[in-house]
Amino acid sequence: MRPKNLEKEQAIRTMALDIIANEGMENLTMQKLAKAANVSPRTIYIKYDDKEDLLIKLFIYEVLAPYEAAVLDGFTEDMDFSIGTKKLWMNTFTYLKNNRSHFALLQHSKTSPLLHKAYQQENIVQGQYFAPIHRFLTAKAKAGIIKDLPFDIQRALLMSPLIDLVSEYFDHTTRPVQIITEDVIMQCCEIVMSGLLTNK
Amino acid sequence: MRPKNLEKEQAIRTMALDIIANEGMENLTMQKLAKAANVSPRTIYIKYDDKEDLLIKLFIYEVLAPYEAAVLDGFTEDMDFSIGTKKLWMNTFTYLKNNRSHFALLQHSKTSPLLHKAYQQENIVQGQYFAPIHRFLTAKAKAGIIKDLPFDIQRALLMSPLIDLVSEYFDHTTRPVQIITEDVIMQCCEIVMSGLLTNK
DNA sequence: CAATTATAAGTAAATGTTTATTTATTTATA
DNA sequence: TATAAATAAATAAACATTTACTTATAATTG
Structure with missing residues (x-):
């Protein structure tokens, strides 16, 4: 029996992500x-069963799982608040960058009913990837x-500015200077944390 | 000559926004x-010239302009930092809620290449609605x-948690309790501001 | 001041194109 | 050589947009 060509599988996934990032989900x-x-339809x-199945599997297995794993890499719940939060910020920034x-697909998952539904179902099935952050x-x-x-x-206050800064990072790749550097990210992390601390 | 039926015009705009909010832009x-x-195609x-023209005009004139006007309503540049920021937060929360x-369309404008382009062009043409906040x-x-x-x-640190909290607000409309109240929003505003202050 | 007319608004149905998906066939290798 | 992988080409449905026509009313006329 003829074996699967794994390169073709990967090409489908990579090109799907590229098209979505460059032209939007509505143009895939x-x-x-x-x-x-470079493949026949x-x-x-x-x-994949159909387009919906492709999009959901692409989102869950190609993007969400590696993203969440990368965010949690080297992070443990018992870390100091400042150390732990900085770790999460740095992991997130590095991976997304x-x-x-x-x-792009993660951003789409906030507005696409299809991906949003997939996300919520996945959260239930997998028993929250982000449970360590919660704890x-x-x-x-x-x-x-x-x-x-x-x-x-807490998550909105602590993490949403970072996502916005990553957007800024990519906006700035088309401009002469990059203002979103690792230093700036760490400085912003400090600012965001300080607002949440009790001892002022 | 037969006059325009303004109700039909409004129905087209309202239903377009409804469909996008409930089914996503790719399903309009x-x-x-x-x-x-209740109209012929x-x-x-x-x-509107075509679908693209409809989406851009819907975004700019039906959503972006009233949104930005609402955010700036009663706000002046010479306000105290705390008073001014709270005003912006409250205006934004009330309008979006x-x-x-x-x-929904504002969120789509972050991922749709079409709307993103329209937004950037509009910003140039209108000379920045948000100039008062900048100053x-x-x-x-x-x-x-x-x-x-x-x-x-500064804008990312100060305003992006609010947008995330509005998302949470709408997520919670389908759940038994609403945790995102005006009080919570004001408390979060204080937290976000305190991180940005110089005198600790 | 009615009746008429010109005209843009509006419609139902059609058109041609794009799209997701399938059919019929070939290909590579265990 | 059996079998799943892969393909080129076809199909049927969905789509944006247009055609050919009808309608409502403001302006004009008798």
Whole structure:
């Protein structure tokens, strides 16, 4: 029996992410993708049930899982608040900076009903990738180090400026100077943390 | 000559925003929109050149302009940092909370190449709606009240958690309790501001 | 001041194109 | 040589946009 060509599988995934990043999800068509990946349209259907299946698997397995793993790499719940938070920020910045198309799909997952649904289902099935962060913040709040707020609010205060700064980073790649550097990111992390601390 | 039916024009715009908010931009079709607005497809083309023109005009005139006006309502550059920032937060929260479909399109404008392009062009043409906020923050930084950082970074630190909290607000409309209240928003505003202040 | 007319607004149905998906066939290798 | 992988080409549905026509009313006329 003829074996799978794994390079073709990878080409389909990579080109799908590229097209979405450069032209948006509404401009990804199966025939355009097939041409870009140098593959027959039928080949995509050997690997995925349909377009929806492709998009969901692309999002979950190609983007979300490696992203969340990268964010948590070297992070442990028992870290000091400042050390742990900086670790999360640096991990996130480094991963997204080096994976523009992944960042693009993550952003799309906030507005696409399809991906949003997939995300919520995945969260339930996998029992929260981000549970360590949840426990990390809950422990710091209990210890009186940071303000005691619902997790979703803590996460918004602590992490959403970083996502915005990554957007700025990519906007600035088309301009003469890059203002979003690692130093700036660390400085912003300090600022965001200081707002959440209890001891002023 | 037969006069325009302004109700039909409004129905087209309102239903377009509704479809985008509920089904995403990739699921807005001209025939679906025509049916939803109780109008012939041709009628849409009397008012807009094509789908692209519809989306751009919808975004700029129906969403972006009223949104930016609402955010700046009652705000002046010479306000105290805390008062001014709270005003911006409250204006933004109130407007978006009451205009879910506008919020949805604003979120789409971050990922849709079409809308992103429209936004950048509009910013140039209109000479920055947000210039007052720029001058407000620059003045506070110059006066040594807040940290001296590039405007885009200040804006990310100060406003992006709010947008995330609005997302949370809408997520929570489908759950038993609403944790994102005006009080919580004001508390978060204080936290975000405190991180940016120079005098600790 | 009615009746008529010119004209843009509006419609139903059609058109040609693009799209997701399938059919029929070939290819590579265990 | 059996079998899944892969392809080129076809198909049917969905789509943006247009054609050919009807309608409502402001302006004009008798």
